């Protein structure tokens with residue numbers, strides 16, 4: 001492989017220094033090794049700071065999103081206003097969200113799998129997803145979620161999940 005479509009700054013840990021990290025990403029893009037630059041697990045302040053330093057546009061911020069950790073309006077509107085795609089990782093919450101009563105109820109109503117409902121719920125909010133599956137059966141099932149259109153009752157039911165759970169947490173992971 002000579003280049004990738006999109007290279008992410010994975011997590012703003014202590015090793016992340018915008019003045020060092022981001023120019024290196026610009027250089028990688030200038031050399032043609034990546035077409036685009038993204039970030040992951042950035043809150044709005046970190047995102048705004050990175051946009052100041054980077055020459056390349058930030059095309060995506062990949063963050064954990066599912067009904068137990070729903071996307072906030074503030075993050076979605078920031079992304080919409082700055083042409084950054086808010087990409088959801090772990091959209092199934094590594095399987096935990098498949099068992100939520102609200103998700104199962106919507107799945108039973110449409111006679112579809114809970115995974116499809118979870119993907120449809122994010123797609124409905126214009127959020128692209130990266131999920132993971134070990135075999136083609138799960139990949140095909142999950143992809144088919146893009147064809148499911150939720151109605152207001154479905155949305156209200158899933159938005160009504162009150163429990164909060166962040167599966168991936170480092171240093172308080174403040175994005176919102």
Ligand SMILES: NC(=O)c1ccc[n+]([C@@H]2O[C@H](COP(=O)([O-])OP(=O)(O)OC[C@H]3O[C@@H](n4cnc5c(N)ncnc54)[C@H](OP(=O)(O)O)[C@@H]3O)[C@@H](O)[C@H]2O)c1
Nearest residue numbers: 040089090091092093094115130131132133134138141142
């Ligand atoms: N940027 C970050 O900090 C970060 C952090 C974590 C993850 N990620 C990325 O997010 C992506 C996915 O995250 P993830 O693996 O944590 O969680 P996930 O996609 O929410 O869940 C994966 C789990 O769900 C199961 N599954 C997948 N499709 C299914 C279906 N249709 N029906 C039933 N079960 C299904 C998989 O089982 P099988 O394996 O049996 O198919 C696997 O156990 C990965 O690409 C990862 O790189 C990014």
